[in-house]
Amino acid sequence: MHSEFELIARYLAPAPATPDQGVTLGVGDDCALLATTPGERLAVSVDTSVADVHFPAGAPAAAIGHRALAVSLSDLAAMGARARWCLMSLTLPEADDAWVAAFAEGFHALCEATGVALAGGDVTRGELAVGVTVMGEVPPALALTRGGARPGDVLAVTGALGGGAGGLARWQAGRRDPGDPLLARYLTPRPRLAAGLALRDLATSAIDVSDGLLADLGHLRQASGLGAALDPERLPLAEGLVDALGEAGARRAALAGGDDYELLVTLPGERLEEARARLAGQSLALTAIGTITETPGVTGVETGGTTGWQHFSGDTP
Incomplete structure (x- = not known):
């Protein structure tokens, strides 16, 4: 030994x-x-x-x-x-x-x-x-923090959501194919370092999506003292997620699944296309999924009491 x-x-x-x-x-x-x-x-x-x-x-x-x-x-x-x-x-x-x-x-x-x-x-x-x-x-x-969002900012996310939760579900079901895109999203996530550098002079705030979109949006809202209006129909879903979990399950995974490690950012609406153009060079999408509001809380989605992964909650991942 x-x-x-x-x-x-x-x-x-x-x-x-x-x-x-x-x-x-x-x-x-x-x-x-x-x-x-x-x-x-x-x-x-x-x-x-x-x-x-x-x-x-x-x-x-x-x-x-x-x-x-x-x-x-x-x-x-x-x-x-x-x-x-x-x-x-x-x-x-x-x-x-x-x-x-x-x-x-x-x-x-x-x-x-x-x-x-x-x-x-x-x-x-x-x-x-x-x-x-x-x-x-x-x-x-240029440092991005969670507390810089402003009312009227666009809320946008890089890449796609739900892949981490979808990959975990595949693993728990006994799937071990290394070529499965959902398993790859879960086991070998890609940190969006280049995206963070590209957006740091455009975005007003940012957080990575590790515990689930709603949970991490909650951290950003709390730090900024604001609310958010989400459009669930615009959530970018990971490849194969609907086939794996069904439409409803895929949207739940995108909202609360966690382990996606995409960037959730806020930025002025007039800077959105510039931000998208910068990320296009990385072959990475930036999807507008809502807006920041002065009214606290989140509108547009039903959370059902589920917001994402929390340690010591009694749940298991």
């Missing part, structure tokens, strides 16, 4: 950082030393992913590695930050070389794809869980 240091050295330690990555001292010391960009603010977020709470314990190890990093990077995307560094802590029930190698492959691949440098971390023994801290940079005047 390998020690934590052997696992880190063999599978988790990244290649030496290049000068442009800003890691002046990385894996192997008590702390990492990072060179931040003058004039920009450091954006930091942390997420913990626990087996059979945030992902199935039996999911492919590479997907678990990808997903653990992706869900944290999604927070940087929502703030319009450029992703730079991450720290990762991995808790394992046993030292399984093949599993750790596949996990590391998924994690490192997303690091490379997003330009993120792994600057340090930890490996411990216990129930399977992954903690990822991400750090990015953003000019202070």
Whole structure:
């Protein structure tokens, strides 16, 4: 059985950082030393992913590695930050070389794809869980927050909704086809980092859709002190979602399913087409699904008391 240091050295330690990555001292010391960009603010977020709470314990190890990093990077995307560094802590029930190698492959691949440098971390023994801290940079005047929405702003969402919930339903039904678009949306979500950068000088507020559209819209409304009018007929549904869940089930998944990691943004109506044009270069849709109102609450949809995933609610994902 390998020690934590052997696992880190063999599978988790990244290649030496290049000068442009800003890691002046990385894996192997008590702390990492990072060179931040003058004039920009450091954006930091942390997420913990626990087996059979945030992902199935039996999911492919590479997907678990990808997903653990992706869900944290999604927070940087929502703030319009450029992703730079991450720290990762991995808790394992046993030292399984093949599993750790596949996990590391998924994690490192997303690091490379997003330009993120792994600057340090930890490996411990216990129930399977992954903690990822991400750090990015953003000019202070361009940082997107949840509290900037204004009455009359258009409410829009990137990509499509409901795929995370649809993929979870497929997994729970025993589907394991890696080519299934819903399973891919659930197991290997794509953080919308490029979209966040493209929209940060157009949007007035933003949040990533992790707990469900209604739940995350609630966070944005609360921070902005406003309400929203939704048009449920305009919700962009993930590929294959209606076939998997039916029309009513698909719309419920889009409203409250969670695990979509799209960006929910507000912006002036006159900037909507410009925003769409910017995202068209990324082959990413931006769909207007409602407006921000002065009246608190949400109109246009029946929630049925369900707004999305909440820990300690008594429910299971």
